[in-house]
Amino acid sequence: MEYPAKKDYFISFKAVYNDKNEFIDYILINFSENLKASGIIKYEELIGRKLSELFIENEDILPGLRDLYYHMIPNTSRKFENYIEKFDKWYLINIFSDEKDYLILFYTDITAQKHNTKYSIPNTEYGKSKNIVNIHCFKDNLTGLYSKEFFELELTRLDTQRQLPISVIVADVNGLKLINDAFGHFMGDEALKTIANILKKVFRKEDIVSRFGGDEFFILLPKTTEQTSLSIIKRIKKKIDNNPLDFLKLSMSFGTATKTKEEENILDIVKKSEERMYFNKLIESKEAKRNMIDYIKERLAKISCETEQHHDRLEYLSIKLADKIGISEIEKEELKLLCKYHDIGKAGIPNYILNKKEPLNDEEWDKLRRHSEIGYHIMQSAGEPIAINELILMHHERWDGKGYPGLLKGEEIPKIVRIFAIADAYEAMVNYRPYKERKSHTEALEEISANAGTQFDPRLAELFIELMKLDAEEAT
Structure with a gap:
């Protein structure tokens, strides 16, 4: 040309x-x-x-x-x-x-x-x-940052006395697997792009900011001391903390090291940065996931009926029935966690569906039913000492097998889930929901009785009705 x-x-x-x-x-x-x-x-x-x-x-x-x-x-x-x-x-x-x-x-x-x-x-x-x-052959298509190949070329080219001190920062996104599994790779890609945009604003034009693939980022900073590098990391963390992605609170773990003498091997500096990042990730990753889950719960409470008061009432009703039939302390703790986190997957459901007053169409129902699966993936990644991810997946199963995801029926459904299902249904009926009228205490018990043997465990439904009637009598 x-x-x-x-x-x-x-x-x-x-x-x-x-x-x-x-x-x-x-x-x-x-x-x-x-x-x-x-x-x-x-x-x-x-x-x-x-x-x-x-x-x-x-x-x-x-x-x-x-x-x-x-x-x-x-x-x-x-x-x-x-x-x-x-x-x-x-x-x-x-x-x-x-x-x-x-x-x-x-x-x-x-x-x-x-x-x-x-x-x-x-x-x-x-x-x-x-x-x-x-340069244009060495850009990451998703984030617009430099690629691994370009970073490696620049690492060799800039490894000169003139560029000392040279700092390397290695960063890794915490909880990206959780985001991908629970909310889909589209949301994971959005998280990476959000972080990349923050990095672009923080670093200088002459710095080599690259995505190594997956959730890792490598940054090369010529003429930068380790103290300056650590200061930059603090600034990035603050910006990430102040820029959540919709209902997700993002976080990263960092490691940095600096070459100050010409005789030092730049590859050893990169390795040291990686080792420091992995050490920090061991400490920070679990807390980051916990913060992400707590943030999801807080956001969910703002856009739906999943308030702390709802969880407290649900726990009271569930434990009341559980105490009546007798369960172990471990099962009781699982039941409490199920009450607290059962609907956390609704964070991944569009707001217009959660708050729609008219009946949902088939497509909207399909999306809503996904909240059990989303919740399963969120809690699976949480690393809780007591795992409840499978209980969350099952919490909308029915006694007759017509619930969702439709894997279990009858006594195949864990006892904890069968207890929870009755308490959750009662709590939903007697309190405000945008899509239906509230029922009275008597009407809610009649509904549970009518669905005993189909939606609910018949024996547990009968016990729950007796307990609630007794409570009502004592209150009058």
């Missing part, structure tokens, strides 16, 4: 070394004639100035200078696209250096080609260097 030469231009630099023959900077030595004639810049004032002085003031008209200053070393090359807002033009920027330490930036106007959807950057090499990097 050919480009109109009159719209293209170049600038060139020469490397500068100190007395120890260590590379320290570039000096601007020339502009193309058409750039000089364009009037875009006052080139006479810029010739002879150091790159370290130029990039801050001129990045808007000569993009690539900042990238050069932070990343480039002699005998390396790269290419990338850049939009210059001041001119409303797209440029393909090719940067390469030769054996004589001359460095050239070619700016090729590709504005017309960018408007053609068939246009793509040619994959040909520019100059003699084999170390050409096309």
Whole structure:
């Protein structure tokens, strides 16, 4: 593909070394004639100035200078696209250096080609260097961050004396499996994108922020001390904490290490960062999941009838029936947890379904029934000493086998679930629900009696009715 030469231009630099023959900077030595004639810049004032002085003031008209200053070393090359807002033009920027330490930036106007959807950057090499990097080939499709491959290339390229101290941060999302299993991979992807957007805002342009795949992120920070790196981690944690994803409270575990001496192996620094992250994750992961579940419960209470008062009443009724038939202390604790968390899966159900006053259609019922499965996955990942995830999955099973998910019937259903089902039905009938009228105490007991042997365990239903009638008599 050919480009109109009159719209293209170049600038060139020469490397500068100190007395120890260590590379320290570039000096601007020339502009193309058409750039000089364009009037875009006052080139006479810029010739002879150091790159370290130029990039801050001129990045808007000569993009690539900042990238050069932070990343480039002699005998390396790269290419990338850049939009210059001041001119409303797209440029393909090719940067390469030769054996004589001359460095050239070619700016090729590709504005017309960018408007053609068939246009793509040619994959040909520019100059003699084999170390050409096309940034746009190294982006993670989901988050827009750099990929693992680009991080590894930059890790090698930036591992120089000039970039010391170099810090590495390794981060891992806590509870991503819980989110994927309970709410689907779409929600997991949204969590990753939310975190990626926070990272983009926190780090500098010259930092290499990459997603390693899954729930891991690696960040390379040239010219950054470990103390600064730790300060950045605190800032990220605060931002994540203040930016929940809908009903999900996100969190990450971090580890960081810093290379301060040239003789240190940068790969050892990366390994140390990973080890520190995994150690922190062991400590933080369980608490993060607990915080996520508590946050879900709080949000659920705000958008539905699942209040603490509801849970307390439900526990009272369930334990009252459980004490009547006699169950173990472990079973009693399971029953209490079931009362507390049975509907946590409703957090994954659209609000309009939870609060709909009209009858649900078939599709809406299918979505609502999923809350048992969602709750199962949430509590399975919680790591509670007393596991109740299977009880949550079953809590809408019926005595006649026509409940959901429809795996069990009769005495196959755990006794705890059969107790809970009666107490939950009574509690739902005598209290406010957006989709139906409240029933009186007598009407609710009549409903339970009518459904004994179909929806409810008949023996437990009979005992519950006796207990509730006795309570009513004592109250009068």
